[in-house]
Amino acid sequence: MLDEERTEELRGLIDARWDETLTEEQAARLQELACRDDDACRFYLDYMALHGLLVLEHAEDHPSNSLAAILAEMAGEGEDPRGGDGKSKSPVLGFLGGCFEQGASFLSKPMFLSLLLAIGLPGLVITVLVLGWTRQPPPEAYVAKITRAYDCVGTLNDPAISLSAGKKLSKGATVKLQRGLIEVTFADGARAILEERATFEVCNRNAGRLHRGRLAATVPQSAHGFTVETPAITVVDLGTDFGVCVDADRTAEAHVFGGEIEVATKGTPGNPTLWKGRLHMGQAARICMTGAHQVARIETIDASSDEFVRRFPVGLTKESVPRPEPGGTTKRLIASVDRHGGVTDNRAPIGSFDGDTDPLPSDDLGLRLGAPFYSDRLYPVEQIDEPLIGAEYVRTFNTDKEDMDFRCDVIFTTSRSEVFLMVLVDDRFEKASGNQQVVDRIVSRFANPGDFVNTGYDLDIDDYQEPHPLSAFGMTVPTKDKSGKPITYTLIAFPLRVLPPESSPRWHSNYVIAVMPEAPRPRDNTRGNKKADAAGD
Numbered sequence: 001m002l003d004e005e006r007t008e009e010l011r012g013l014i015d016a017r018w019d020e021t022l023t024e025e026q027a028a029r030l031q032e033l034a035c036r037d038d039d040a041c042r043f044y045l046d047y048m049a050l051h052g053l054l055v056l057e058h059a060e061d062h063p064s065n066s067l068a069a070i071l072a073e074m075a076g077e078g079e080d081p082r083g084g085d086g087k088s089k090s091p092v093l094g095f096l097g098g099c100f101e102q103g104a105s106f107l108s109k110p111m112f113l114s115l116l117l118a119i120g121l122p123g124l125v126i127t128v129l130v131l132g133w134t135r136q137p138p139p140e141a142y143v144a145k146i147t148r149a150y151d152c153v154g155t156l157n158d159p160a161i162s163l164s165a166g167k168k169l170s171k172g173a174t175v176k177l178q179r180g181l182i183e184v185t186f187a188d189g190a191r192a193i194l195e196e197r198a199t200f201e202v203c204n205r206n207a208g209r210l211h212r213g214r215l216a217a218t219v220p221q222s223a224h225g226f227t228v229e230t231p232a233i234t235v236v237d238l239g240t241d242f243g244v245c246v247d248a249d250r251t252a253e254a255h256v257f258g259g260e261i262e263v264a265t266k267g268t269p270g271n272p273t274l275w276k277g278r279l280h281m282g283q284a285a286r287i288c289m290t291g292a293h294q295v296a297r298i299e300t301i302d303a304s305s306d307e308f309v310r311r312f313p314v315g316l317t318k319e320s321v322p323r324p325e326p327g328g329t330t331k332r333l334i335a336s337v338d339r340h341g342g343v344t345d346n347r348a349p350i351g352s353f354d355g356d357t358d359p360l361p362s363d364d365l366g367l368r369l370g371a372p373f374y375s376d377r378l379y380p381v382e383q384i385d386e387p388l389i390g391a392e393y394v395r396t397f398n399t400d401k402e403d404m405d406f407r408c409d410v411i412f413t414t415s416r417s418e419v420f421l422m423v424l425v426d427d428r429f430e431k432a433s434g435n436q437q438v439v440d441r442i443v444s445r446f447a448n449p450g451d452f453v454n455t456g457y458d459l460d461i462d463d464y465q466e467p468h469p470l471s472a473f474g475m476t477v478p479t480k481d482k483s484g485k486p487i488t489y490t491l492i493a494f495p496l497r498v499l500p501p502e503s504s505p506r507w508h509s510n511y512v513i514a515v516m517p518e519a520p521r522p523r524d525n526t527r528g529n530k531k532a533d534a535a536g537d
Contacts, residue, residue, distance in 0.1 A: 006033070143205040144169040144186045148312050151180035153196075173202045177213070179349070181378065183312055184208070190223035190237070192216065193309050195378060196348040203229070214245040214348075216257075216308040232296065233287050236262040238278070243308035247346055255284040255303040257310065263287075265296040306398070306463055309378060333392050333515045334361065335413045335486065341405040342397055347376035355406070359395050366390040373461045373512065374398045382467050383460040387520035391422070394513040400493065401510045407492045410513060412479040414486055420519040421489065422474035423452060424459065426510040438494045439473045442511060445490040451475050456523030470512070476519055 013022065013030040022030070146167040154163040154177040161167075163175065163182060175182065179196045186192075187205035194200055198213025207227040208215075219226045219237040226237040228244050230252045235244055240259025246252050254263050256279045263285055264276040275296060279285060284303040287296055342355045349372065350360055359375040368389050371381045375395040400406045412419050423439050440449040452473040460467040480486050491513060 006039075009033075141170045142168040142187075143171055144173070144184050144202045144208075146175075146182050147185040147191070148183040149180065150182075150312065152177070152182055153179040154182070169202045171202060171204055175200045175202075181309060181312065186223065186226070188223040188226070189220045190226040191218045192228075193312060195309050197351065203227075210244055210246050212246050212248065214243065214308055216243045216310045217241065218310075232266060232289050234264045234266065236264075238262060240281070241310070243303075243305075243310070245307070248352075249288075251286065251288045253284060253286045253301075254279060255305070255307065256281050257303060257305050265298070306377075331413075331415070333412055333416070333419050333517065334394065335411045336409075337361070337394050337411075337513075338409040339397070340407050340409070341403065342400045343403045343406075345376060345399050347399065348378055350375045353397070355403075359397060359408070362393045362395065366392050367459065367514065377463070379461045379463050379468075381459055382462040383458075385457040385459065387455075387523075388457050388459060388472060388514070391514045391516045393424075393515070396512050398510060404493045407490050408513060410489045410491065411486045412477075412489075412515065414480045414484070416479055416517065418476050418478050420474050420516045421477045422455070422472050422514040422516070423491070424470040424472050424512040424514055427458075427469040427471055428510075435471055435473070438511075441494040442491050443489075445492060446477075447475065455520055457520060470510075472514070474514075474519065 009029075013026055013033070146163060146165055146169065149163060149165045152163050154175060155161065156163055156167060156169075156175055157173055160176075163177065165182075169175075169184065175184070175194065175198070177194050177196055177198045177200070181196070182194050184192045184194065184200070184202070186202075186208075190206060192200075192208065193216045195214040198215065199211040200213070200215065201209040201211065203209055206223055206225060207229070209229040211231065215228065217226060217228065217237065218241050219239065221239065224237065224239055228235045230244065230246045231250045232246075232252045233254065235242065235254050238260045240261055241257040242259075242261050243255040243257065244252065254261060258281050260278055260280045262276065262278050265274055265287060275298060277285075282303050284301045286299040286301055288299070290297050337358055339358050340356055342353075342357070344354045346352045350357070353376065360372075362371070365371070366389070367381060367384060369381055369384060373379045373381060373395065375397050377398045379398075394408065394410065396408065397406075410421075423442055425435050425438055425442070427435065435454070436450070439452045440447075443452055452475050455472045455474055457472045458469055459472075460469050462468075477489065478487060491511075
């Protein structure tokens with residue numbers, strides 16, 4: 001409340017400004033009072049509020065909506081429009097009417113604009129900042145972030161928004177990834193790579209819930225205790241790298257790639273019994289919920305690092321992967337591919353498949369940098385020798401490497417009399433028994449040992465751990481017999497047992513079938529010789 005002394009000082013300064021006799025010192029004092037004295041500022045606000053109320057109440061009697069006229073009338077200085085005797089109803093209102101007339105004159109003076117800028121602009125800026133801050137979630141609301149994305153299609157939350165690198169995730173945020181890969185980094189430092197066809201919910205700054213799909217986690221010391229829940233189990237990090245997958249039937253697997261984890265089953269109303277145990281590097285467990293009471297059946301298995309995407313693709317983006325032009329087609333060399341006796345699984349990009357599901361074909365651009373390699377893995381081509389670029393290929397199932405009974409029957413179009421058939425074989429076989437022996441076995445149904453020769457050309461695939469080199473072996477084969485009937489070429493598995501470091505022996509028979517219209521130009525040296533040639537150059 002303004003005291004009498006400051007009220008008189010303020011009125012004197014205002015009078016001086018009205019009379020245009022205000023000195024620079026007086027102007028500075030007036031600005032100081034208006035800026036620093038809340039009561040002085042409130043003085044004008046009160047008049048503005050009073051103006052609005054009185055104009056609304058007496059608008060019909062005073063079309064001009066003059067507050068001065070209304071106050072003068074209510075003070076008894078005019079004729080009472082309501083039939084009054086013209087006497088003053090309120091000396092206070094008479095005083096206010098006079099003040100208002102002087103205030104209205106003051107508001108029209110240029111000095112008022114200076115005061116308005118001095119008083120109102122800082123307040124307006126502060127108000128905007130405060131409103132902007134209150135409309136944004138506080139920093140604590142964000143507990144994770146999508147740090148990287150690769151060929152990503154999916155949605156976030158409901159209503160859904162598209163997924164992309166940089167999206168911040170609050171508690172309860174749900175990611176539904178339809179295609180590609182994303183990396184989610186939690187506030188405490190844990191990183192999780194999600195593969196396509198995954199549904200994942202962020203629980204807090206160090207935990208998430210995998211409803212379905214595959215996840216590979218890398219956990220630093222700062223995120224010790226990082227937790228992944230699934231419908232059937234809870235996995236707690238104890239300082240490690242691990243993978244978790246959940247199938248449509250709620251079957252869950254936990255694989256340890258380094259360190260150890262704690263796995264616990266979840267109780268149900270019909271079966272409250274819980275199981276808890278620890279898994280160490282190289283170990284894995286499969287937990288199935290069976291029966292009406294959903295009893296957990298636990299199976300110990302070997303950890304399989306190549307079942308998960310553990311390293312984000314480096315240098316490859318959706319934009320860098322060539323795509324076929326709309327409507328653009330080339331003459332296909334492969335007429336059909338029939339797969340028999342393979343494994344059953346549910347893996348991206350093909351989804352659910354059984355032992356007889358046929359593999360995905362290559363697109364019209366064939367082999368090239370960034371091309372998808374398998375039907376059940378997201379591995380892209382990372383390096384390729386130029387003569388192999390554009391070759392049509394069959395995206396075999398990586399999972400079939402552990403099934404010795406599978407075969408692929410391939411028939412080529414008869415528009416060409418012959419084609420150059422190739423087997424791209426994993427160079428890890430070379431260390432075990434030699435690639436030539438492997439290839440001879442794969443094509444033994446129709447070719448003699450040594451018929452398929454090493455072309456000297458190679459490619460690397462990126463399995464997100466380290467590049468996997470493959471060598472191209474091939475030979476020219478006819479597409480039809482003497483009667484003109486298409487020839488079926490059957491390629492089979494090779495029963496090679498490889499003993500990886502710190503792991504149980506495993507079967508391997510990784511290869512991809514490829515075909516070109518004719519043999520590439522000859523090259524005598526193999527991969528090792530090429531490295532030597534490069535060193536010599």
